[in-house]
Amino acid sequence: MRVDGTELHVHDAGAGPPVLLINGIGAHLGMWNPLRTALAGMRVISFDAPGTGRSPTTPIPLSMEALARLAAGVLDRLEIERADVLGYSFGGVVAQRLARRSPERVRRLVLAATTPGWGGVPGSLVTLAQMSTPLRYYWRAYYEATIGDLMGGRARHDEEFVRLHGERRRDHPPDLLGYAWQLAALAGDPGSLPWLHRIETPTLVVTGDDDPVMPVANSSLLAAKLPNARLLVVPGEGHLLLLDPESRALPAIRAFVADGAWGDAVGVARAEVRAPVTHPIAAMSAGVRALWA
Secondary structure, eight states, X not given: OEETTEEOEEEEEOSSSEEEXXXXXXXXXXXXXXXXXXXXXXXXXXXXXXXXXXXXXXXXXXXXXXXXXXXXXXXXXXXXXXXXXXXXXXXXXXXXXXXXXXXXXXXXXXXXXXXXXXXSOOOOHHHHHHHTOOHHHHOHHHHHHHHHHHHOGGGGTOHHHHHHHHHHHTTSOOOHHHHHHHHHHHHTOOOSTTTGGGOOSOEEEEEESOOSSSXXXXXXXXXXXXXXXXXXXXXXXXXXXXXXXXXXXXXXXXXXXXXXXXXXXXXXXXXXXXXXXOOHHHHHHHHHHHHHO
């Protein structure tokens, strides 16, 4: 599919209410299989961002705002006026911008294992340094040595899950320049905290309590700032919770997008959240320097 002059590999399957999935950094749409299964009976649309999976890399980096326009363009090309939108990790940053610029297009919003950007709480320097390289998509030994501490949750202890997820991850590794362009998009993004309060879309914020990449405080901050949001923290889950077929987050997400049910999600008062103003890319750069020093 060509959207605003950019070629994208798009997956559109199923019938029923449409759900648009926006993936994490470097990830390809085949990694959505566990969530697609959980959303059976719905029309699920996903796409490889430029430079990932089977979508070509753009000549120049695209901003988060431009990536949000691409996501809206996918809906345009498929003649979908309104959809539920789920953004995971990097894709959650894009989804926030889509909900801001085109609120009429988003019926319900799911923000999973993500961050508001500037003003959020980054992971450790080592974790962020590891996220700054796509090696885990290419090098099996590196992936197996780092994935547990990097992603937390089931990846820490379940060797079979690690093996199967690693095989799926390496099916379509991102282009090196494409991955760099995604990092550049994050680096140039000013963050969503100044305008989150204007997004009135019903929003389920989902996270695991063992996510080294996106600490729980980020999800608490999002849920506190969004006026119509609730937070679901899944015990024992890590950053890969949406890519795990046994994750307890999946039925909760289905219930929300299918029926608007909040389940065990709770409201978060702004007074409960205190976060340092720290840009995640600045912290990531410091982590890279620390590793290479």
